[in-house]
Amino acid sequence: DTLLTIRDLKIEGRQGDRWQPIIKGVNLELKRGEVLGLIGESGAGKSTLGLAAMGYTRDGTRISGGSVLFDGLDLLSLSERRRRRLRGKRIAYVAQSAAANFNPAHRLIDQTVEAPAAIHRMMGRSAAEQEAIELYAALRLPNPDEIGFRYPHQVSGGQLQRAMTAMAMACKPDLIIFDEPTTALDVTTQIEVLSAIRTAVQEIGTAAIYITHDLAVVAQMADRIKILLRGDEVEEQETRAMLAAPKEEYSRSLWAVRSFT
Numbered sequence: 001d002t003l004l005t006i007r008d009l010k011i012e013g014r015q016g017d018r019w020q021p022i023i024k025g026v027n028l029e030l031k032r033g034e035v036l037g038l039i040g041e042s043g044a045g046k047s048t049l050g051l052a053a054m055g056y057t058r059d060g061t062r063i064s065g066g067s068v069l070f071d072g073l074d075l076l077s078l079s080e081r082r083r084r085r086l087r088g089k090r091i092a093y094v095a096q097s098a099a100a101n102f103n104p105a106h107r108l109i110d111q112t113v114e115a116p117a118a119i120h121r122m123m124g125r126s127a128a129e130q131e132a133i134e135l136y137a138a139l140r141l142p143n144p145d146e147i148g149f150r151y152p153h154q155v156s157g158g159q160l161q162r163a164m165t166a167m168a169m170a171c172k173p174d175l176i177i178f179d180e181p182t183t184a185l186d187v188t189t190q191i192e193v194l195s196a197i198r199t200a201v202q203e204i205g206t207a208a209i210y211i212t213h214d215l216a217v218v219a220q221m222a223d224r225i226k227i228l229l230r231g232d233e234v235e236e237q238e239t240r241a242m243l244a245a246p247k248e249e250y251s252r253s254l255w256a257v258r259s260f261t
C-alpha cells in the first residue's frame with residue numbers, strides 16, 4: 001500500500017546567476033506506516049528531498065524534473081492553498097529546533113490541541129485534550145496529565161522536542177517528515193526521545209521519513225535506509241541488511257566511522 005512515490009526527482013539551487021543540481025534524479029517509495037531513514041553528510045540534499053516529499057521547494061531552489069505522488073495526488077502541481085491544507089492535516093513536519101515552533105506565551109497543550117481541533121472540527125476540546133495527554137504518555141513525557149499545562153520555557157529541551165512531536169502527531173498525519181529532530185539533545189535524552197518517537201509512530205501507524213546524519217539514530221528508527229551523496233542516491237536497503245552488508249564503497253566508509261557530520 002504505497003503512500004508516497006517520488007520518481008526521478010531533480011532539484012536545482014541558485015548559485016549566483018547559475019542553477020546547480022542539488023537532487024539529481026532520486027527515486028523514493030514509502031508504504032503506509034513505514035519509516036525510511038535518509039542519511040548522508042551535510043549538504044547531501046536530505047532536507048531538500050524531505051521538503052520536496054511535502055511538495056515544498058525552498059526559495060532559491062526549483063524542481064527541474066520528476067514527480068512527487070502522495071496518495072495519488074501530484075504534489076508538485078497542487079495549488080499552494082491545497083498543499084497547505086494537506087500539510088496540516090495529512091503531512092506533518094518536525095524540524096530540529098523545537099523552540100521555534102512553539103509560541104512562548106501559550107501553554108503546550110493549547111498548542112497541541114489547536115491543530116487537530118481545527119482540523120477535526122467535530123472533535124470537542126476535552127476529547128482533543130485527552131488525545132494530547134495520551135500522546136504525551138506515548139512519547140514518555142513525565143507527568144503527561146500535567147506537563148501540557150506548562151509554558152514552553154518551563155520544560156527541558158528534550159521534553160519540548162517530544163511535545164513538538166506530539167503536536168505533529170495530534171493530527172494523525174499519514175506522513176511525518178522528521179528533519180534531524182534530536183541533534184540538539186544530549187545523548188541520553190536523544191536515545192529516550194528516539195525510542196519514544198519510534199513507539200508513537202508505530203502506535204499511530206504514520207509513515208515517516210527520518211532525516212539524520214547519525215547512523216546510530218537511523219539504525220534505531222528506520223525500517224529501510226537510503227543513503228544520499230551530493231544529490232545522488234548511493235543505495236537503499238532494509239535496515240538490518242544495510243547494517244550487515246552495505247553494498248557500496250561509500251556506505252562501507254560510513255559504517256567504518258559510525259557517525260559523521
Ligand code: ADP
Pocket residue numbers: 012013014015022040041042043044045046047048049058059060061
Ligand atoms: P542536507 O540536508 O543534506 O544537509 P540540503 O538539502 O540542506 O542538504 O542542501 C543540499 C545542497 O543544496 C547544499 O549544497 C546547499 O548549498 C544547496 N541549497 C540548499 N538550500 C538552497 C537554497 N535555498 N538555494 C540554493 N541552494 C541551496
